[in-house]
Amino acid sequence: MSSQAAAIAPSELLEAARVSKAWPFEEARKIVSRLEKEGGVSRTVLFETGYGPSGLPHIGTFGEVARTTMVRRAFELLMPGVETRLICFSDDMDGMRKIPDNVPDRAFLEPYLHMPLTRVPDPFTNEYPSFGDHNNAMLRRFLDTFGFEYEFASATEYYKSGRFDPILRRVAERYDDIMAIMLPTLGPERRATYSPFLPISPKTGRVLYVPMKKVNAADATITFDDEDGEETTLPVTGGHVKLQWKPDFGARWAALGVDFEMFGKDHGPNMGVYDRICAALGGRPPEHFVYELFLDEKGEKISKSKGNGLTIDEWLAYAPSESLALYMFLRPRQAKKLYFDVIPRAVDEYYQHLAAYPRQDVKERLGNPVWHIHGGNPPAIVLPVSFALLLNLVSASHAHDKAVLWGFILRHVPGVTPQTHPELDRLAGYAIRYFEDFVKPAKVFRAPDEVEAEALQALSVKLGTLPAGADGETIQNALLDVARGIERYQDHAKTSPEGGPGVSVAFFQMIYQVLLGQERGPRFGSFAALYGIDNTRELIARALAGGDLSEV
Incomplete structure (x- = not known):
């Protein structure tokens, strides 16, 4: 598969990037401005995405990594030579507050409610040490198939290894400041018992939502009543406690020095809280991008625990990965339904953008989704037959294998064979599968x-x-x-x-x-x-x- 990269002068490319209206460049320019305000760029720029492994990763999770990568590549064009990193952070120390709907045996997990996800047994295969580890592996497997350049980070590892110990001590030192930020955002009942620290019971192993009787900043300990009523003192370090999710956001940003993170609209109202906590702990809040949520066919928010909407594997069973990346690129601030009917259009739109790329000038290319999907190096693919046409051909011919489809193509599209057009051959297989599962029954x-x-x-x-x-x-x-x-x-x-x-x-x-x-x-x-x-x-x-x- 050859590239469509053209010999464009770096200065021309950079100038076009500085004015491009494509949303990844707009976000990347915010990071450039951030660095300029610091007075220099002699450091690594850190991008982060977060994942809550309370259920199997869905396409929205992938979209966050894909979109962040698009911003990262846009930034690297604007600031050549500046080192960047992308951390995919899993909040796998969260307590399992409810049992997901899509596990094989819900009763099996009932004894582990409120335990950290990395202490809950794997309900699927027993192949992994825990439910959290299983879901982390599913996420990493998929991200790896896409070739994303990222570093995986586990909250459990960061808390237990001591990597978060300095920021946890700082939370203890500035406990009153954090409480002053959080309490006005809570209702009266929650306010009476709230603490940014969630101790993990040394007796039951459960994540406890209990008030603090004492926070000792000098020795970095907290005192509380355990589930049986016994007063207990634990260090805030070493994985004995974790932070509530809002303080955890801000503390993580401060601890790692995150420069950019995007999140869904449901986090939007809390963005100011995250920022203030980060600043209170001595950090600089990152640049943000708030995207709209994905909806299922009924217009309901996609949920990992419900398992509604499309899974990553389901999309890839019926269409190439690039079509999914295109769906993530388009209109990220607009709510979009994510179900099987959107796949054929996404496939054809991807190849249409790819076909247009060689005819475009540099400014248009930087606005073309394929530039962002392929990191500035889109492949040269000639597709003489659209995916929609292939679906209709399957429908009319009742083809059950690609050979039947190729019989029609070879007769009516001269010079096109599976060998000369392997991408078309790949789409033929997708078309048969999609028709059998979704078109034919309807x-x-x-x-x-x-x-x-x-x-x-x-x-x-x-x-x-x-x-x-x-x-x-x-x-x-x-x-x-x-x-x-x-x-x-x-x-x-x-x-x-x-x-x-x-x-x-x-x-x-x-x-x-x-x-x-x-x-x-x-x-x-x-x-x-x-x-x-x-x-x-x-x-x-x-x-x-x-x-x-x-x-x-």
Whole structure:
């Protein structure tokens, strides 16, 4: 797979990056300004993403890493030579406050409620030491398949190894300052018992939400009543306690020196709290980017514990990874539904952006999603057949393997083979799988009424006058010629090239409903050219004869 990288002068590229309106460059310029205010850039710039392993990682988790990587690459273009790091931080020391809906045996986990996730047994395979370790491994496996450059960090390791000991001592020293930030954000009952420290009971191993009886900054200890009522004193260091999630955000930023972190809209109201805690602990709050949340098909927020929406593996079973990256790039501040129906469009949009890239000037290229998806080095891929067309071809031919699809492609797209176009071959496999699982079960054919039957018969006759090798544009024009002569399908709000009425979309909807059992599809002329005129006429004949089009 060759690259589309062009010989563009570094100065021209840098100038375009400084004014690019693509959101990763807008965010990257905030980090540049941050460094300039410091008076120099002789340090590593740290990007961070957070993950709560209370359930299996979903696409939203991946999106956070993908989007942060896009900002990181944009920054590296703006500040060449400045070292950067990306830490993917897992909050795996959090207590399991509820049992996820998508585990095999919920009863198995009940005894471990409120224990740190890295002390809860793996309910899936027993392959990992804990539930937290299992979910961390699932996240890392996927991020590795994408080739992300990142460093994985575990809260359990950071707390227990002592890496967070200095910041935990500082929280004890500045306990009153932290409480002054937190208490106004809480209701009366919560305020009465709140503490930024969550001790881990030495008796039960559970994460305790209990008030502090004493916080000793001098020896960095806390005193509280354990679950059985016995007064207990623990050091705040060494993994004996963890921080509540809001103080944990700010403390982590201060401890690590984070420069950029994005998070979902649900964190937006707390952003000021995170920042103030970070500042109170002597840190500088990072630059932020708040993105909208992903929704499932019903418009509900995607949840790791519910397991609703798409999983990472599910998307990749039906489409290439680049299409998922595109979906993450587009309109990050707009709420988007994330379910199976969005996949085909994302696939075709990715290849459309890829095809446009070589024709664009440097400013347009930096705004093209493929620049950000591929870190400035998008591949050169020629895709003569769209994914939507492949799906329609599978639908009409009832293909169960790629060889059937390639039979049509080889006959009607000269010079294209699986060897010359491996990307198309890959998409053919995805199309068959997607059709079998999602399109075929939802297909609903209907019989044509009298007007529709006459229209289809006229269309078949018209197609019969065309040469066997007619291209998609010729066939599309033939369709329009037929429709313009039928009153039902005349759209007087549109004008044909001849000056008469245009063609209503109802004509094409009828074709798809009757012939393919679908509500819509790509240009039918392009499909018919790929499927073949004779095959298309046979499809029409079966529909007019009342045959079963759901199977050949």
